[in-house]
Amino acid sequence: MKIIFLDSGVVNPGDISWEPIEKLGEFKNYERTSAEELEEHLREAEAVLIDSCGLGREVMEKCPALKFIGIAATGFNHVDLAAAEELGIAVANVPAYSTDAVAQQAISLLLSVANRVDLYDRSIAAGEWKDSKQPIFLEAPITLLAGRSIGIVGYGNIGRKVAEIAEAFGMKVNVYSRDREAAVKSDVISLHCPLTPETEKMINRELIGRMKDGAILINTARGGLVDEEALAEALRSGKLSGAGLDVLTQEPPEPGNPLVGLKNCYITPHIGFSPVETRRVVIETCAANLESFLRGERLNRLV
Incomplete structure (x- = not known):
């Protein structure tokens, strides 16, 4: 499985291991992704992880391989859940971590x-x-x-x-x-x-x-x-x-x-969630959510 993290810089600037996610497939992470880079970075992704990067219907429709969106946060207003459901894309978040x-x-x-x-x-x-x-x-x-x-x-x-x-x-x-x-x-x-x-x-x-x-x-x-x-x-x-x-x-x-x-x-610059202990939980939960999806289960699923 090809797994892409579109905006990993906030969640993991390099002080936490990616091992829980890397073991699930071919993993690549981008520190940030601009609107102009979005389609290119998502081109062959089967699973995408995001922090605050927005994903709307138009982008989802252009990514036929995409099957899973993992939100590395609790909030999900930046993802079009209705579009994801219509397109058969699973969406999971990380509740109550912070x-x-x-x-x-x-x-x-x-x-x-x-x-x-x-x-x-x-x-x-x-x-x-x-x-x-x-x-x-x-x-x-x-x-x-x-x-x-x-x-x-x-x-x-x-x-x-x-x-x-x-x-x-x-x-x-x-x-x-x-x-x-x-x-x-x-x-x-x-x-x-x-x-x-x-x-x-x-x-x-x-x-x-x-x-x-x-x-x-x-x-x-x-x-x-x-x-x-x-x-x-x-x-x-x-x-x-x-x-x-x-x-x-x-x-x-x-x-x-x-x-x-x-x-x-x-x-302060949106840092309330940012202790390393908290961010480690985010990465571990994102991995657990994706692993659950691969097993046909619904851990922390929104869609």
């Missing part, structure tokens, strides 16, 4: 906004503490999380883990699906839901207007959940005191993205 890692990233972003560690580190490196001649140097306010509330939007594995950690800090958890108004009026909103036509830009001017003044937004789910212009306006005006984002609508961001460079907006 729960602990993404929850850790969400809490790290929250702590960055609340404790301003980077600001103080830069200030001290610039000599401001030394110049102040004070034993304690207070440049920016610190937010105590104990006693505050956090609204969890999307109460799956990651949302529950974030809630568990937040409760350990002494925060009150409000779940969006149970009491939407309580979640919206929380001190912190943390997004953990999928991107669908219904949830696209759910964080917009109207919803931000209903949020608590000075609230914090955390997004480690999908960038498209947020209207970035509306969020930037709220951060500049002080309506929201801060935001921590591991995802943007366009990744990497286009020039002029309104959120990049805002002092109260902390952005």
Whole structure:
């Protein structure tokens, strides 16, 4: 079987063995694949693995040998599942592999906004503490999380883990699906839901207007959940005191993205899933999914 990984650079930049996949067939991986290279790279593939590379009907129809698509992630909005089903192409993903890692990233972003560690580190490196001649140097306010509330939007594995950690800090958890108004009026909103036509830009001017003044937004789910212009306006005006984002609508961001460079907006480059332990699980599960398909079984199948 000819197996192609179209965009392996994020999942495995070279620090993990490909052996679990290599033993299943003739394997070739590309660090990335542009839209112009897609058909060429897929020409003779029987099984294709992807991280975030999009696969639509037009491409699938031009690849008659293709029998299996393995998504090296949980999300699958970048694959046309209806087309795959019609064309007899199996699709499998890697569910729930990054729960602990993404929850850790969400809490790290929250702590960055609340404790301003980077600001103080830069200030001290610039000599401001030394110049102040004070034993304690207070440049920016610190937010105590104990006693505050956090609204969890999307109460799956990651949302529950974030809630568990937040409760350990002494925060009150409000779940969006149970009491939407309580979640919206929380001190912190943390997004953990999928991107669908219904949830696209759910964080917009109207919803931000209903949020608590000075609230914090955390997004480690999908960038498209947020209207970035509306969020930037709220951060500049002080309506929201801060935001921590591991995802943007366009990744990497286009020039002029309104959120990049805002002092109260902390952005990381979609790395929540990326501990080596987590990425190793992705590769092992992709191999297990393909092996299951070859045996006529349906491990983690979407189609």
